[in-house]
Amino acid sequence: MVKKKRFANWILDVGDGNISSAVGDESEVEISDYLLITTTDDPLSHLVDFIYPNLLQNMSDYMYLQNRTILAPTLESVEKVKNFVLTIFLGMKNEYLSSDTTYQADENEDVQQEWFTPKFLNDIKCSELPNHKLTLKPGVAIMLLQNIDQTLGLCNGTKLIVNKFGNNVIGAIVVTSRNIGNKVYIPRMNLIPSDSGLSFKFQWI
Template sequence: MRVQLQNDPSAQIFSEQLLDIGNGKIELQPNTQCIKLPDSFCTVVQDKNELIQSIFPDIQNNYLNHEWLSQRAILAAKNVDVDEINFQIQQLLPDNPGMPPHNLRLKIGSPIILLRNLNPPQFCNGTRLVIKKITGNILEATILAGKFKGKVVLLPRIPMIPSDSTIPFKRLQFPIRFAFAMSINKSQGQTMSICGLDLENPCFSHGQLYVACSRVGKPSNLFVLAKDRLTKNIVHRLVLN
């Protein structure tokens, strides 16, 4: 487990609390059917601005530091929250004009996450990168973490066909999205030094809360936005048996 790599004495308690969340052993509050996050488990923040400042302090001066950028992210259960946080952080970068959130307006130094397998195992769905150069049909980017960390790669526009549209159509686009924030599902397999968790919209599937909280190894590096420390923890006992 990640916590075994830490020298912080609180890591052992954190690991036990994580297992209780994963196994559904934390008692549900009778009125809300939510769990209450333990006092020593994380730092609870009051709003999205405080969450962003906790995970990305002084981002205007730090965003070009790839090592700093690769160690942190904000997770959320729903893509609507991911998009909102990414848009808000993107506005903090220097010389970044206002933009509607449905447009992918890229900027050198922005972290991105790959949404398709282009060249496994180097270039897979979920790979985090940072943009180095932008042209009309090609992005030059640096891989942020993993075995191929630091490698410079080229990202082409590729044909994509939406599966949920009643009218079939195809468009060429970059298979990426911003990665200051990402969905909890996309974060699986990634390790971070600092992690934020937006639970204004709570987790909705089995094990999501455990996955999100276990991206870091000690409680001082986990920042959570959850009113009164209450949140949903979906655990299907049959899956664990």
């Protein structure tokens, strides 16, 4: 608890500009040694080991997952961490591919569907959607990106452990929120990102 409070106070100080120094047009923040992983031979492996020690042995411990997470600054970094963690798990990979199409909305009524090839749509990456190819293994943790059923605790940010795979559905166990331990099924669904950086609408299935 003391370490968490110390870290929280440090984050607040960074946000308030209390511990930064100006270097030209940028701000420089000194990070304390206790927050650093100093090994450099394989930094990603050491990061995962630091946050998730004995990962495979503790995956059935819900509190173990509730108290740990890795935050990354970019989607590219998220993908690197995800791909590395997948190599730790045993079992066969299960791959799910999305079917992306343009979505006819009022603000893009002049958009012609043929302008956007499937490859172009499949390569779009944004924080509101999974990648075109979703690769999973039994036992891996996933997080919902949409509200599905609040009564079952299936809300944006809910963590689950995958345990079953179907053609259009994924079976999982809830490991956060008030419904810890519930077995649920996540179906394939239509998602329409609201990313303001896109000049058109498309739907992910």
